[in-house]
Amino acid sequence: MDEAIDSLEESAGKDNAIYKIGRTEPVEIKYNGRTSTHRFQIIDFDDDDKTDMILGYEILPKLGVALTGVAYNFDDNIIFDDSINDALIPNHSPAGNPKQQECFMKEIQPLLDENQRISKHSFCTVPESVNHLNTIEGKHVNIQ
Structure with a gap:
């Protein structure tokens, strides 16, 4: 020793x-x-x-000995059923109570209606949404 x-x-x-x-x-x-x-x-x-x-x-x-078959649970433990799908549903997590939600939706509905009237074929007019691709003049960069 x-x-x-x-x-x-x-x-x-x-x-x-x-x-x-x-x-x-x-x-x-x-x-x-x-x-x-x-x-x-x-x-x-x-x-x-x-x-x-x-x-x-x-x-x-x-x-070269592998330790296998070691218990990872005890007989008195509650085993939970993982087959239950409790994942979050997108766009289905409302905030506030039903009265507050109704008031909120009533307040923003005119804006939603105005947004729906925009043609889906029109261009976005938000300045930061414009992307400039600098290319060499007279050179083809994409041929189909």
Whole structure:
């Protein structure tokens, strides 16, 4: 051991604390045709515990071991039905109460009517809507 840790680490779960004693020097590991080095943490197991070692997520890839089938939900969790389409409907998010909406629509209706009377074949007269394409005089830039 090259360093003494002497610390108490809280692990997952209630009242799961592990006393860490230190770390090993780098150890060569051979497993399933792979060779790697790793520095293990030395921890103090409870005398009643029948565990010899705990392999963490940092060593499993070195050994070529994949962790699959791990539960991601618990039996007492409520599973929500994702098939319900609760997406927003465009242009269907009115603000205010119905009376306020009615008042608003009454106020802007003359403008909407005026806008509807504009021919769809006319040009937009808003100055910032004009785009200028600078081209070389006498040169064709688009031939159909």
